Amino acid sequence: xxxxxxxxxxxxxxxxxxxxxxxxxxxxxxxxxxxxxxxxxxxxxxxxxxxxxxxxxxxxxxxxxxxxxxxxxxxxxxxxxxxxxxxxxxxxxxxxxxxxxxxxxxxxxxxxxxxxxxxxxxxxxxxxxxxxxxxxxxxxxxxxxxxxxxxxxxxxxxxxxxxxxxxxxxxxxxxxxxxxxxxxxxxxxxxxxxxxxxxxxxxxxxxxxxxxxxxxxxxxxxxxxxxxxxxxxxxxxxxxxxxxxxxxxxxxxxxxxxxxxxxxxxxxxxxxxxxxxxxxxxxxxxxxxxxxxxxxxxxxxxxxxxxxxxxxxxxxxxxxxxxxxxxxxxxxxxxxxxxxxxxxxxxxxxxxxxxxxxxxxxxxxxxxxxxxxxxxxxxxxxxxxxxxxxxxxxxxxxxxxxxxxxxxxxxxxxxxxxxxxxxxxxxxxxxxxxxxxxxxxxxxxxxxxxxxxxxxxxxxxxxxxxxxxxxxxxxxxxxxxxxxxxxxxxxxxxxxxxxxxxxxxxxxxxxxxxxxxxxxxxxxxxxxxxxxxxxxxxxxxxxxxxxxxxxxxxxxxxxxxxxxxxxxxxxxxxxxxxxxxxxxxxxxxxxxxxxxxxxxxxxxxxxxxxxxxxxxxxxxxxxxxxxxxxxxxxxxxxxxxxxxxxxxxxxxxxxxxxxxxxxxxxxxxxxxxxxxxxxxxxxxxxxxxxx
Amino acid sequence: xxxxxxxxxxxxxxxxxxxxxxxxxxxxxxxxxxxxxxxxxxxxxxxxxxxxxxxxxxxxxxxxxxxxxxxxxxxxxxxxxxxxxxxxxxxxxxxxxxxxxxxxxxxxxxxxxxxxxxxxxxxxxxxxxxxxxxxxxxxxxxxxxxxxxxxxxxxxxxxx
Numbered sequence: 001x002x003x004x005x006x007x008x009x010x011x012x013x014x015x016x017x018x019x020x021x022x023x024x025x026x027x028x029x030x031x032x033x034x035x036x037x038x039x040x041x042x043x044x045x046x047x048x049x050x051x052x053x054x055x056x057x058x059x060x061x062x063x064x065x066x067x068x069x070x071x072x073x074x075x076x077x078x079x080x081x082x083x084x085x086x087x088x089x090x091x092x093x094x095x096x097x098x099x100x101x102x103x104x105x106x107x108x109x110x111x112x113x114x115x116x117x118x119x120x121x122x123x124x125x126x127x128x129x130x131x132x133x134x135x136x137x138x139x140x141x142x143x144x145x146x147x148x149x150x151x152x153x154x155x156x157x158x159x160x161x162x163x164x165x166x167x168x169x170x171x172x173x174x175x176x177x178x179x180x181x182x183x184x185x186x187x188x189x190x191x192x193x194x195x196x197x198x199x200x201x202x203x204x205x206x207x208x209x210x211x212x213x214x215x216x217x218x219x220x221x222x223x224x225x226x227x228x229x230x231x232x233x234x235x236x237x238x239x240x241x242x243x244x245x246x247x248x249x250x251x252x253x254x255x256x257x258x259x260x261x262x263x264x265x266x267x268x269x270x271x272x273x274x275x276x277x278x279x280x281x282x283x284x285x286x287x288x289x290x291x292x293x294x295x296x297x298x299x300x301x302x303x304x305x306x307x308x309x310x311x312x313x314x315x316x317x318x319x320x321x322x323x324x325x326x327x328x329x330x331x332x333x334x335x336x337x338x339x340x341x342x343x344x345x346x347x348x349x350x351x352x353x354x355x356x357x358x359x360x361x362x363x364x365x366x367x368x369x370x371x372x373x374x375x376x377x378x379x380x381x382x383x384x385x386x387x388x389x390x391x392x393x394x395x396x397x398x399x400x401x402x403x404x405x406x407x408x409x410x411x412x413x414x415x416x417x418x419x420x421x422x423x424x425x426x427x428x429x430x431x432x433x434x435x436x437x438x439x440x441x442x443x444x445x446x447x448x449x450x451x452x453x454x455x456x457x458x459x460x461x462x463x464x465x466x467x468x469x470x471x472x473x474x475x476x477x478x479x480x481x482x483x484x485x486x487x488x489x490x491x492x493x494x495x496x497x498x499x500x501x502x503x504x505x506x507x508x509x510x511x512x513x514x515x516x517x518x519x520x521x522x523x524x525x526x527x528x529x530x531x532x533x534x535x536x537x538x539x540x541x542x543x544x545x546x547x548x549x550x551x552x553x554x555x556x557x558x559x560x561x562x563x564x565x566x567x568x569x570x571x572x573x574x575x576x577x578x579x580x581x582x583x584x585x586x587x588x589x590x591x592x593x594x595x596x597x598x599x600x601x602x603x604x605x606x607x608x609x610x611x612x613x614x615x616x617x618x619x620x621x622x623x624x625x626x627x628x629x630x631x632x633x634x635x636x637x638x639x640x641x642x643x644x645x646x647x648x649x650x651x652x653x654x655x656x657x658x659x660x661x662x663x664x665x666x667x668x669x670x671x672x673x674x675x676x677x678x679x680x681x682x683x684x685x686x687x688x689x690x691x
Numbered sequence: 692x693x694x695x696x697x698x699x700x701x702x703x704x705x706x707x708x709x710x711x712x713x714x715x716x717x718x719x720x721x722x723x724x725x726x727x728x729x730x731x732x733x734x735x736x737x738x739x740x741x742x743x744x745x746x747x748x749x750x751x752x753x754x755x756x757x758x759x760x761x762x763x764x765x766x767x768x769x770x771x772x773x774x775x776x777x778x779x780x781x782x783x784x785x786x787x788x789x790x791x792x793x794x795x796x797x798x799x800x801x802x803x804x805x806x807x808x809x810x811x812x813x814x815x816x817x818x819x820x821x822x823x824x825x826x827x828x829x830x831x832x833x834x835x836x837x838x839x840x841x842x843x844x845x846x847x848x849x850x851x
Contacts, residue, residue, distance in 0.1 A: 330761055571745060616747040658746070658756060660794040661765050661849065666748045671756060671763045679744040679756050679763055 011110070014058050016315075018103050021047050021054075023380055025096055030383045033089050038078075045074040046217055051099070053216070057184055060112045063102045069124040070095055082127050091123045093384070158204050158225070165227045166255055173201075173232060175239070176249040178221040183244040187216045193245070194224075196238050201228030220246070225253075318410055321371050328364050329560070329654035335360055336651065336675030364560065372407035372556075375453045375462070378417045379404050382424060382451060389428050396435050396446040397428055403453035408460050412534055412554055416462070419527040419538075423464040423550045424449065426524070431468030431548050441545070443467065459536075460556060465549040471542035473499050480505075497637075500540050504528040532686045561655060563672070565648035565680065566631065569618025572680040574653055574672055575642070579685045581634040583647065585627050600641055602632065607639045615688065616667060635689040642688070655682065713808045718840055719787065720802040722775045727809070727840045728798075732789045736803055739784040741766075757797065764788060766797040772848065773825045791845050798848070807840075809833050814842060 028044045031037075048071040055063035070092065076082040084092075098117040105113035162172050175197075183189055190213045197203055206213060207223045228235065232250045239248045338353050379401050390397040408416070432438075432447030439445055452463040477491040480502050486494070494502075506525045531538045536554035555561075555578075563574040584602065591598050591609060598609040609630060613621070630641035653672040658665065658681075669684035716727030717736070743755040743766060752771035756763050766786060770777060783802040788795065814831030830842040 326761070333761075618747075619745070656761075656763050658763050659765060659796075661796050662746060662749065662753075662756070665746065668746060668748070671744070673758045673761065673763070677758055678742050679758050681744060681746060681756075 010058065011106070014054055015103065015107055018051065018054060018106075021051050022096065022100055022103060025051075025099075026384055027380065029089060029092055029096060030387065032084065032092075033086070033387075036084065041074060041077050045071060045078060045219075048074060049219065050216060053184060053186075055112075060102065060106065062112050062116060063099060066095060066098060066102075066117060066121060069121050073124050073127050076127070088127060091120065091127075093388075095120050095124065161204055161227065162253070170227050170229050171232075172204075172253040173226050173228065173235065174223065174251045174253055175226060175235070176221055176223045177239065178246045178248070180244040180246045181220055183220065186218070186220070187214050189242070189244050190214075190218075190222060192242050193239060196242060197224060197226055197235075200230050200235060200238060201226040316370075318371075321367065321410070324367050325371065328360065328367055329656075331360050331363070332560070332652060332654055333673050333675060333677075337677070340675045368409070368556075371410050373410050373413045374404060375406050375408055375413065375416075375460075376404035378413055378420065379451065379453075381417075382420070385421065386424065386428065386449065389425065393429065394434065395428065395432055397432055397449055398446050399449050399451065401451045406453040406455055406460055408554065409556065415530065415534055416552075416554070419530045419552065420451070420462065420464065422524070422527045423552075424451070426550075427464055427466035427468065427548065431466035431470075433469055455556070456553075460554045462552040462554065463549055464552075465547060467547040470544040470546055470548055471500060471503070471540070472544060476500070476502055500542060503540070504538075560652055562650060563653045563682065564631065564650055565653075565674075566612075567645040567648060568616060569613035569645065570620040571616075571618060572648065572674070572678075573612070573616070573644075574651075574680050574682045575631060575633075576682065576685060577650060579633050579635055581632045581639065584630050584632055584641065586630055586641075588626050588628060591628070600630065602639065602641070605639065607632065607641050609641045609643055610688065611643045612683075613643075613645075633685055633689065635685060638689060640689065642683075653680075653682070712812070713810050714842075715806055715808050716840070716842060717787065717806050718804040718838075719785070719800040720804065721769055721773070721800050722778075725804065725838055725840050726800075727807070727842050728787060728789065728845060729842070730806060732791050732845045734788045734790045734795070737786045737788060737797070739780055739786060739799065741786075754799065759788065759795075759797070762795060764795045764797050766799055767848075769798050769800055769848075773828065789845055789849075791849050794849050796849055807835060809835055809840065817841065 025044065025047045028040055028047065031040050032044065048067050052064050052067035052071055055067060073082065077084060098120055102112040105111065165172050177193055179186060179189055204225045204227060208218050212218060213222055232252055236248050236250055239245060335357055342350055383399055386397055386399040427449050435445045438447065448467045450465045454461055473496055476499050480486045481488055481491050485505060504524050528538055531552055534554060536552060539551045542548040562577040564577055564580055565572055565574050586600050591600055599606050600609050628643050629646060630643050632639060632641045655670045656672060657670050666687055667684055668681045670682045671679045672682060674680050715730045717730050717733055718725050718727045741757040743757050745755040746753065752768050754766040754768050756765050785803045786797040786799050788797045813833045817826055817829045817832050828844055828847045830844040832839060832841050
């Protein structure tokens with residue numbers, strides 16, 4: 001029972017970290033295809049290795065088996081025994097998919113499922129067996145079995161320390177620790193080794209850097225450069241006494257076998273016989289403030305600075321942030337209540353409330369900032385998706401992404417992925433032409449899809465643009481007539497924008513061939529609905545032959561909005577301020593009838609008048625008298641006026657949903673709690689506009 | 692606002708899970724008939740003194756929504772749902788707030804009585820003795836002492 005609970009506790013951590021690692025793996029694989037650098041291969045190896053260890057610890061044997069095979073493959077790649085080509089990378093992607101589906105099972109059911117993915121494992125194993133003739137993937141590199149070798153590049157401080165050590169007759173050792181291949185908690189093991197080392201010596205540097213060792217970002221060996229007064233043999237003995245240590249290699253750096261070059265801060269060791277890490281310019285040092293057991297005292301400000309830069313973030317459960325945000329919501333409600341209690345006389349009271357308001361506003365902003373997540377988390381998966389799609393469709397497509405750092409509220413981030421996927425698929429499937437077709441049109445062989453995100457005022461804009469065919473207005477018209485959505489006459493009178501808007505209606509698809517990528521005629525209307533439910537809007541610009549651009553506009557945050565409170569039939573309703581164009585007062589004789597529908601004239605344009613008390617079926621009649629107050633709404637260029645009883649005022653409101661029981665209401669998008677503790681409903685302007 | 696217990700009923704630890712042979716129900720009165728709701732689904736019982744906001748486009752038996760400690764909760768007139776004749780609210784009128792799979796709903800009843808423990812085996816299906824049109828909303832009927840209690844099927848009541 002107890003152990004099960006422990007596993008559950010770790011399961012969450014496992015899922016979180018595995019998700020992160022899989023995402024990194026995805027990115028690294030994409031990078032690998034374009035740019036097979038050694039560094040990328042190393043990072044994939046590390047990720048596979050980490051995943052293997054993690055899943056094995058959690059008892060997910062299938063996952064661990066698969067990652068083990070991947071790790072093997074990359075081991076061979078690193079040793080230049082396997083050359084990766086596009087087909088092999090495909091298989092690696094398949095392995096990634098398999099891992100993702102394991103993880104999905106773990107998330108949903110707590111276990112990895114039954115699927116073995118034998119074909120993938122076999123395919124991975126076949127990499128090794130084939131062992132194509134040796135071709136180097138990355139830049140040529142000299143094998144490191146040479147007699148003379150360069151240990152590492154040292155910075156000036158380190159060189160300084162070593163020089164002082166010479167002067168003080170202390171010994172400098174370069175120690176490589178090889179851990180047992182079966183070692184699971186490598187970083188813990190490394191920690192113990194550091195403990196031992198610190199007892200007898202001063203560690204000048206580690207390879208890889210300490211942070212990486214702590215994060216298990218190393219294979220089974222790491223190296224340290226230390227200064228000590230003890231002989232190598234006793235250090236060897238002490239270190240070998242640590243469990244799970246396979247072997248220890250100690251090389252003493254003496255004045256004779258070492259060249260200290262302060263010019264380029266390089267340390268050359270002659271006659272060092274062991275393997276050593278490749279010569280990266282690591283820049284991490286571990287020193288104590290001043291006194292050391294070995295007897296040297298050097299304070300290293302540089303090292304401290306590096307240390308200060310680590311560990312400064314905290315992982316927070318999003319639910320905790322939701323609670324915080326809700327509490328701020330409550331604060332706002334209580335504040336409006338205090339405002340209502342103001343008797344108009346007590347100056348100090350008013351000042352206190354105003355000060356409170358300022359604090360609440362700052363608090364709200366601070367919490368909103370915490371909830372903001374870079375859109376990168378959504379964009380991450382697109383390169384892979386575009387790659388797969390273009391392969392499948394035999395198109396050549398280059399995806400350019402920008403503004404990944406743009407931040408949006410977590411709630412929106414969670415929802416926005418699906419609409420963007422739709423638009424990207426749309427661009428790739430319908431927009432971009434075949435390479436041959438493109439060449440014939442004088443375009444570049446490769447199609448381009450741009451995915452851009454940026455902030456504009458209180459909105460975030462996401463653009464999906466392609467340089468493909470563009471929307472064929474005539475074809476859309478024809479289709480709409482075929483489907484009976486518009487008559488021939490209506491279609492011929494439609495403006496370009498009106499025709500494009502038809503694409504967002506359910507049941508429209510102009511793809512010649514229905515593919516399984518898009519073209520089921522469900523795409524764009526779903527996109528529109530989703531984005532509007534997030535309080536945003538979507539627009540299209542298209543030029544035939546040149547391309548199409550979808551522009552999604554989203555609010556930065558969801559939870560709180562500015563709204564106009566109005567009375568309708570004696571009831572209070574909130575209208576989101578963003579959609580209101582202006583307020584007008586009209587005399588009842590100014591209302592005209594067009595096809596039995598009431599309209600008013602506004603700057604010479606005809607605006608339909610909607611009597612809200614009728615739409616909302618208010619039990620009480622509105623008492624308007626001769627003058628009617630109307631709120632003019634602009635929804636995507638379409639104007640309409642909502643007749644209300646009277647205006648209450650503008651207010652920042654906290655949006656609350658009406659609960660699952662009332663989900664799917666028409667006209668109402670949510671509720672808010674007013675200062676007096678009562679509920680006011682928020683009007684769904686999109687729905688009212690559509691009806 | 693009164694909680695039926697001093698503390699909220701914890702659905703996880705479930706007060707009445709220690710004995711799976713009986714079921715604890717909160718009994719209430721509607722049109723002189725006694726009914727029961729499994730207390731595991733009950734969040735709280737509140738007085739009928741809230742101010743309610745009508746929600747357009749909802750069925751008649753939904754009175755509207757209220758602010759229950761910051762949550763917006765719909766209120767159902769159970770008389771109306773079960774097609775019983777309407778009556779004036781009295782001092783005894785109460786709202787039982789239920790939470791079924793995260794669906795919050797306040798159910799307005801004539802009067803709330805008490806929590807009673809009923810052996811599960813004592814429940815009989817209603818269909819054998821009645822052809823009430825509301826049969827689908829009832830889980831069973833049981834005789835407790837001299838009282839007859841109809842157990843409400845919260846899942847069915849909450850279905851739209």
